Amino acid sequence: MTLINHKFLLAARPMGMLKRTDWTFTQEPVAEPNEGELLVQLLYISLDPAMRMWLNDVRSYTPPVGIGELMRALGVGVVKASLNPRFEIGDHVSGLFGVQEYALTDGRGVTKVDTRAVPLPKYLSALGMPGMTAYFGLLDTAQPNPAETVVVSAAAGAVGALVGQIAKITNCRAVGIAGGAEKCRYIVHELGFDAAIDYKSEDVKQSLQKHCPRGIDVYFDNVGGTILEAALSNLARGARIVICGAISQYNNSGPMAGPRNYMSLLSNRATMKGMLVFDYVDRYPQARAEMAGWMAEGKLKSREDIVDGLETFPETLLKLFKGENLGKLMLKVG
């Protein structure tokens, strides 16, 4: 029996908001593993804001996806065949497998995951890249002290929801900025944030002033644009801004908006620092263990927004940029 692999290739360098014609949906027979390789059947594919950045032809931390190439994506799946001694048929694994049904890989960057205690999709959310990003971005890059005020944008998103909860675990005040009443209710009542600001109905700058009367000590930025500016306008002295993402700007057809009030860094002796989760790969196991412990204690929750069907990839990805997902967005495959 020949297996068929369906996959999405990048068809064109996109301008502005993504559209279906930016992609080619194609198929091919699945090849057999050679010596050292394994074949993974994808079960869940992670959809992340950073994907939009990987499509731009600019120098960044990773080369852009080339025209005609498989779209890059993290995923989790099950090993269907293996000529690699590290992996056996039936193992669950995570890796950068791409937007497709089957991935043939030499095993580099592939990690075995344990699904006995934790369901597989969590390895794309709290125990995956978003979890590691929240953990190291907050605890290592920002280094919050107890009783400090931590503000996070895209607070109902995969990373933001975890940042706020880890801030609470660290005995900080957590204030989240999110779009819409449902997300705001979720982060306060289900996740335990101290306050939520609905950027769709509130003046974020004024609301930050209200909820952070002594100023913002840590601002974890996932969105950029005017919300970053609102945070810069409300910094406490010695504040740390973690630059993790800028989702509001990724689909601009022109350049991003730069923070016009960045001189607030000077008047507040503040720091703005970029972080990339991949720098912490060596420390993932320790962080995953701590996060899993918090999850088992009920201190850390994550929600996954799972959409069925590989073929929906182009439209499902747009949910991120429209703010339509609640929790970690991913595709269920097969």
Place this chain on the structure above:
Amino acid sequence: MTLINHKFLLAARPMGMLKRTDWTFTQEPVAEPNEGELLVQLLYISLDPAMRMWLNDVRSYTPPVGIGELMRALGVGVVKASLNPRFEIGDHVSGLFGVQEYALTDGRGVTKVDTRAVPLPKYLSALGMPGMTAYFGLLDTAQPNPAETVVVSAAAGAVGALVGQIAKITNCRAVGIAGGAEKCRYIVHELGFDAAIDYKSEDVKQSLQKHCPRGIDVYFDNVGGTILEAALSNLARGARIVICGAISQYNNSGPMAGPRNYMSLLSNRATMKGMLVFDYVDRYPQARAEMAGWMAEGKLKSREDIVDGLETFPETLLKLFKGENLGKLMLKVG
């Protein structure tokens, strides 16, 4: 004999580039010191880019100068009368005396300076606020390591010229960005910078790439705008940007330009940090001693651009924003 004090008051909240009608030039009899006070005759008044920021009605590290108030300025002078036990007639002093001929003060923030080894104007340049800014901004905020590449903008200015020289003393490579061939020649041939980029005749982004083939490790920014963006485009991994000033933006009538490519902080795991020299007051004596030592050894030079006449203040201040000064700009009074 009654002494007359001439002084500049802020007449109006300026919009865009400063003009003479933003100021009131006025005079009054000089009062006698009361108990605890001293009377200082100003000899040199410091003209600094930050003065433009002090005129805007925005929250910053210091309140704006009020309409009708004496224009704030650093200065050095000589004590003419004293009922303060810390000071005697004939002492040379520095302090925030304002743009005027005579200052009556209770002595708070006033420092005695020693003019036997170092001429008085140096206490407004290398041994004054610009010197302390360069010293702590580079050594404390950026913490350059030997062999790293340090880039500084406004490199022929009061702060920038010192930053490059201290970078060389620290065994770094120093690359300066300045306006015009004369300034570029000065920083390379007289101050010992490794390279200079003339932003008036070169593409700064391309020239930075040429002169910093391994990227910029430390960027000390005095100017903001497109030069800050050019630096962000050429960062080395782990780069530190010191936000010290943004002179290219101070006379905008609208908001400043924010750095549109600030996400380079993320791809390069870089840091942008604001610094304010006043935070280091306790450490000035140690820094002054070290700087004076370097000056005595001939390793650190400073040039002063001294303009005669208090009454020229409005026009002389504009030299800063037109890039017409070479070295520390100050007024000679009396």
